Amino acid sequence: MATTDAPMQIDTDAQTFRYYRHAVEKHWDPHDIDLDADREALGELDDAAFEGLKRALALFGAGEDAVAEDLAPLAVTLDDFEDQLFITTQLYEEAKHSDFFDRYWREVIHAAEDDRGQEHSSPADERWFSDEYDELFERNEAAMATLLDADTPENRAKSYSHYHMTVEGILAQTGYYGLTRQFDEDTYPDLPHLPGLVSGLTYIRSDEGRHVGFGMAKLKELIQTERVQPAVIEETVGDLLPLVQAAIPSYERAGDEGVTPTELTDYATNKHEQRMQQITVASESIPDVEELTSLAD
Numbered sequence: 509m510a511t512t513d514a515p516m517q518i519d520t521d522a523q524t525f526r527y528y529r530h531a532v533e534k535h536w537d538p539h540d541i542d543l544d545a546d547r548e549a550l551g552e553l554d555d556a557a558f559e560g561l562k563r564a565l566a567l568f569g570a571g572e573d574a575v576a577e578d579l580a581p582l583a584v585t586l587d588d589f590e591d592q593l594f595i596t597t598q599l600y601e602e603a604k605h606s607d608f609f610d611r612y613w614r615e616v617i618h619a620a621e622d623d624r625g626q627e628h629s630s631p632a633d634e635r636w637f638s639d640e641y642d643e644l645f646e647r648n649e650a651a652m653a654t655l656l657d658a659d660t661p662e663n664r665a666k667s668y669s670h671y672h673m674t675v676e677g678i679l680a681q682t683g684y685y686g687l688t689r690q691f692d693e694d695t696y697p698d699l700p701h702l703p704g705l706v707s708g709l710t711y712i713r714s715d716e717g718r719h720v721g722f723g724m725a726k727l728k729e730l731i732q733t734e735r736v737q738p739a740v741i742e743e744t745v746g747d748l749l750p751l752v753q754a755a756i757p758s759y760e761r762a763g764d765e766g767v768t769p770t771e772l773t774d775y776a777t778n779k780h781e782q783r784m785q786q787i788t789v790a791s792e793s794i795p796d797v798e799e800l801t802s803l804a805d
C-alpha cells in the first residue's frame with residue numbers, strides 16, 4: 509500500500525480494517541457451489557440419518573437467518589470507521605450463509621425427498637427446534653437490541669459475548685466442525701460424502717473465524733481500557749452455556765458412525781478456554797486473521 513503524509517479517512521493499519529480487506533479478498537458466491545454429487549449421495553442415507561441431516565441443516569439455516577437479522581444494532585452503534593467497514597462485510601456474509609442453506613434445502617433436500625417419494629419438508633418447521641435453541645436466539649436478539657436503548661461499554665461487552673463468543677464462537681463453530689467431519693471425504697469412509705455441503709461449510713467456517721476474531725478484539729479492547737471487567741464476559745457466556753450444550757450434541761450423530769457428542773463438547777470447551785485466555789491475559793494476543801480463518805483444528 510502506498511504511503512502518504514496527508515490525513516486520510518481510513519486507518520489502514522487498524523486490525524478491523526485488515527479483517528475487512530480479508531473478507532473482500534476471500535469473497536465467494538453460495539450459488540457457485542456444485543451440489544449435483546450431494547443429490548446423488550443422499551440416496552445412500554437411511555431415513556433416520558436423512559432426518560438427522562435435515563435437522564442439522566434447519567438449525568444452522570435458522571441460526572444464520574437469526575444472526576443476519578440481529579447484527580444491525582451493532583452496525584448502528586459502532587463509531588470507528590474501520591469497524592463500520594468491517595461490519596458491512598459481516599452483514600453481507602451472514603446473508604450469504606442464509607442463502608447457502610436456503611439453496612441447499614431447495615435444490616438438494618427437496619430433490620432427495622422427491623427420490624424417496626416424500627412430501628417436501630420445510631426448514632422452518634417447528635419440529636426441528638428445541639426450547640433451549642429458541643431461548644438462546646431470543647436472548648441473543650435481546651442483547652443486541654439493548655445497544656439501541658443504552659450503548660454502554662457493559663452492554664457492548666454483553667452483546668459481543670452473546671453474539672460473537674457464544675452463538676458464533678461456540679455453537680456455530682462447534683456445530684460446523686462436527687458436520688464437516690461427518691460428511692467429509694476422509695473421516696468416515698462408510699458414511700456418504702456430501703462435497704457441496706462440505707465446500708459451503710468450509711467457506712462459512714472461514715468467514716466465521718473472522719467474525720469471532722472481531723468480537724474477541726473488541727472485548728479485549730474493552731478490558732484493556734478498563735471499561736469492563738472480564739467477569740462480565742465470563743458470566744454472560746456462563747449463563748448461556750447450558751443452552752448451547754442442550755443444542756450441540758443432538759445434531760450431528762446419524763447412526764452409530766460419526767462424530768460423538770463428547771468430541772464436540774471437548775472441542776467447544778477447549779476453544780472457549782483458549783479464547784478467554786487470549787482476551788483476558790494482557791500478554792496474549794488475538795490470533796491473526798489467517799490463523800482465525802484456517803480450519804486446522
Ligand SMILES: [Fe+2]
Binds near residue numbers: 572575601602605712
Ligand atoms: Fe454466519
Ligand SMILES: [Fe+2]
Binds near residue numbers: 602676719
Ligand atoms: Fe458470523
